[in-house]
Amino acid sequence: xxxxxxxxxxxxxxxxxxxxxxxxxxxxxxxxxxxxxxxxxxxxxxxxxxxxxxxxxxxxxxxxxxxxxxxxxxxxxxxxxxxxxxxxxxxxxxxxxxxxxxxxxxxxxxxxxxxxxxxxxxxxxxxxxxxxxxxxxxxxxxxxxxxxxxxxxxxxxxxxxxxxxxxxxxxxxxxxxxxxxxxxxxxxxxxxxxxxxxxxxxxxxxxxxxxxxxxxxxxxxxxxxxxxxxxxxxxxxxxxxxxxxxxxxxxxxxxxxxxxxxxxxxxxxxxxxxxxxxxxxxxxxxxxxxxxxxxxxxxxxxxxxxxxxxxxxxxxxxxxxxxxxxxxxxxxxxxxxxxxxxxxxxxx
Amino acid sequence: xxxxxxxxxxxxxxxxxxxxxxxxxxxxxxxxxxxxxxxxxxxxxxxxxxxxxxxxxxxxxxxxxxxxxxxxxxxxxxxxxxxxxxxxxxxxxxxxxxxxxxxxxxxxxxxxxxxxxxxxxxxxxxxxxxxxxxxxxxxxxxxxxxxxxxxxxxxxxxxxxxxxxxxxxxxxxxxxxxxxxxxxxxxxxxxxxxxxxxxxxxxxxxxxxxxxxxxxxxxxxxxxxxxxxxxxxxxxxxxxxxxxxxxxxxxxxxxxxxxxxxxxxxxxxxxxxxxxxxxxxxxxxxxxxxxxxxxxxxxxxxxxxxxxxxxxxxxxxxxxxxxxxxxxxxxxxxxxxxxxxxx
Numbered sequence: 001x002x003x004x005x006x007x008x009x010x011x012x013x014x015x016x017x018x019x020x021x022x023x024x025x026x027x028x029x030x031x032x033x034x035x036x037x038x039x040x041x042x043x044x045x046x047x048x049x050x051x052x053x054x055x056x057x058x059x060x061x062x063x064x065x066x067x068x069x070x071x072x073x074x075x076x077x078x079x080x081x082x083x084x085x086x087x088x089x090x091x092x093x094x095x096x097x098x099x100x101x102x103x104x105x106x107x108x109x110x111x112x113x114x115x116x117x118x119x120x121x122x123x124x125x126x127x128x129x130x131x132x133x134x135x136x137x138x139x140x141x142x143x144x145x146x147x148x149x150x151x152x153x154x155x156x157x158x159x160x161x162x163x164x165x166x167x168x169x170x171x172x173x174x175x176x177x178x179x180x181x182x183x184x185x186x187x188x189x190x191x192x193x194x195x196x197x198x199x200x201x202x203x204x205x206x207x208x209x210x211x212x213x214x215x216x217x218x219x220x221x222x223x224x225x226x227x228x229x230x231x232x233x234x235x236x237x238x239x240x241x242x243x244x245x246x247x248x249x250x251x252x253x254x255x256x257x258x259x260x261x262x263x264x265x266x267x268x269x270x271x272x273x274x275x276x277x278x279x280x281x282x283x284x285x286x287x288x289x290x291x292x293x294x295x296x297x298x299x300x301x302x303x304x305x306x307x308x309x310x311x312x313x314x315x316x317x318x319x320x321x322x323x324x325x326x327x328x329x330x331x332x333x334x335x336x337x338x339x340x341x342x343x344x345x346x347x348x
Numbered sequence: 349x350x351x352x353x354x355x356x357x358x359x360x361x362x363x364x365x366x367x368x369x370x371x372x373x374x375x376x377x378x379x380x381x382x383x384x385x386x387x388x389x390x391x392x393x394x395x396x397x398x399x400x401x402x403x404x405x406x407x408x409x410x411x412x413x414x415x416x417x418x419x420x421x422x423x424x425x426x427x428x429x430x431x432x433x434x435x436x437x438x439x440x441x442x443x444x445x446x447x448x449x450x451x452x453x454x455x456x457x458x459x460x461x462x463x464x465x466x467x468x469x470x471x472x473x474x475x476x477x478x479x480x481x482x483x484x485x486x487x488x489x490x491x492x493x494x495x496x497x498x499x500x501x502x503x504x505x506x507x508x509x510x511x512x513x514x515x516x517x518x519x520x521x522x523x524x525x526x527x528x529x530x531x532x533x534x535x536x537x538x539x540x541x542x543x544x545x546x547x548x549x550x551x552x553x554x555x556x557x558x559x560x561x562x563x564x565x566x567x568x569x570x571x572x573x574x575x576x577x578x579x580x581x582x583x584x585x586x587x588x589x590x591x592x593x594x595x596x597x598x599x600x601x602x603x604x605x606x607x608x609x610x611x612x613x614x615x616x617x618x619x620x621x622x623x624x625x626x627x628x629x630x631x632x633x634x635x636x637x638x639x640x641x642x643x644x645x646x647x648x649x650x651x652x653x654x655x656x657x658x659x660x661x662x663x664x665x666x667x668x669x670x671x672x673x674x675x676x677x678x679x680x681x682x683x684x685x686x687x688x689x690x691x
Binding site: 142 | 408413414416418419420421422423424425426427428429430431432434446449450453454457458459460461462463464465466467469498499501522523
């Protein structure tokens, strides 16, 4: 596990977790991190199955029970598990066009989320939103399909929490491609200026659709950009869930204590295409991708450390499968919205 | 929302003071209301939209922002989602280009995308309009663009009383409301102004319901449908033409979303003649929508083809004479009225 920390001169001093020095979380926490990752992956595998079940003949993106663009998060589970472990459902999370793992880790109701992805009336948005537009006021979770544009609303949620004198925080998540967008920079500047309780998270999966980060920015680590705005920045290498967990603990505590925002970049992996149907011909390392799967790696580590064994792993996988299949069944049984209601909900 | 029925004491205020009074009264009433934008604090708003509010409410509620419209408009959205009632100022409507994504993809769509589960009770104020040689990037109205995009109400007051009543209604509305004030209606001492920018305004809480047009002048010969500053111009022309035996009815739309189509149809049903005056661009906008409203319901209502007086699809020029050639000013309005009333 390695982390790099960049500090601005104006940020309070803090000690960075160093390679090898990191204290392991409690076994119960480690097991929970693993279980969250498994649940996220099990969910994406189920959506993958349902999405492709009826796209043929050939591949018609608008066809089937789950139509439209589908951006799945396999490989990025360490981000969701590591960050959201420190949150309650009173905290806000704004996610991206690839939101499922974050929604699941934050505790969004699986049934209503799945019904939304299936475009059903029982969905979070009654079938008006779709998989890029999941809004759950119960857990203060939302997404934006527009790159980096989920950051500004997170500032507002943090602002409201701050003004009410609570220690609630907002977590704003985006990809490394979004770090080159204006909304990213405006938001970091404003959050630091007003010491808003925000944790900014960049999921660096190396690819902005087909363009690698090396062709998007001359900056080696987006965590370095934090210094420009007077906030701490951390980069977590290796998609290491426990490193994410450790770094997020500090950033969340800092925000809750009223000391302002932090920026965390996690080098993660996009195991599947940008969207389903993406052949990824632009990706020279494609054959190696399965070997970077963070879940078997973490399972192996936890088995070696005696946290998990066959029975525990089986129980975790069974619980995940049961929850996911229950949600999928709920979605399929839910009614489709009445076309006569297509113009409803524009205004309150 | 209650409409104030009882007659209220009034006094004469400029439009800007009436607008500020509504904000102040709502801030007194509701601690979740705050005002945020560029130069809204010590300066009091470049076009006097917040004069004196900092002194009364302090910097925690009258908040100067960095020049980061995407960030602070988005901040307003998030705060509204969490139950606050932000009023966020975009200094010029022309600046929508730097932050439109937050406005039309977020502020205006969250309620819909959430199936009605999440509300965004926010007011987005902005100055608009030309007439003082501010050039092509600081003189546009663009209200038709906001009105075209679903999910936000759009109000466009012309009078001091409406500026107050519509602001109160906008703050209390559970939807995002874009509140567009033409610089020329504010009654600013440093800009040419119409005498109508100083008028009677109710003293207490005052609500003008959003979506109801106002008959600014009753008349029987021709209907002029207009909004914002152009209403003042239309009233000037109506007064000039009255002695010539042309009785002009002026409809002040007051809001574009919702659009009071009934008021348009009622008036045109009475006069049979229609002139639309709009300081926004001509094509694919408000003026066409008003004409379409009549054409779709009953083109037979019109005894003469409708006339539209708008900016003829050209950026607003800088030189005074060029600018006044494209703005919908008195000369062009008068000509259009004559064109539909020739006998």
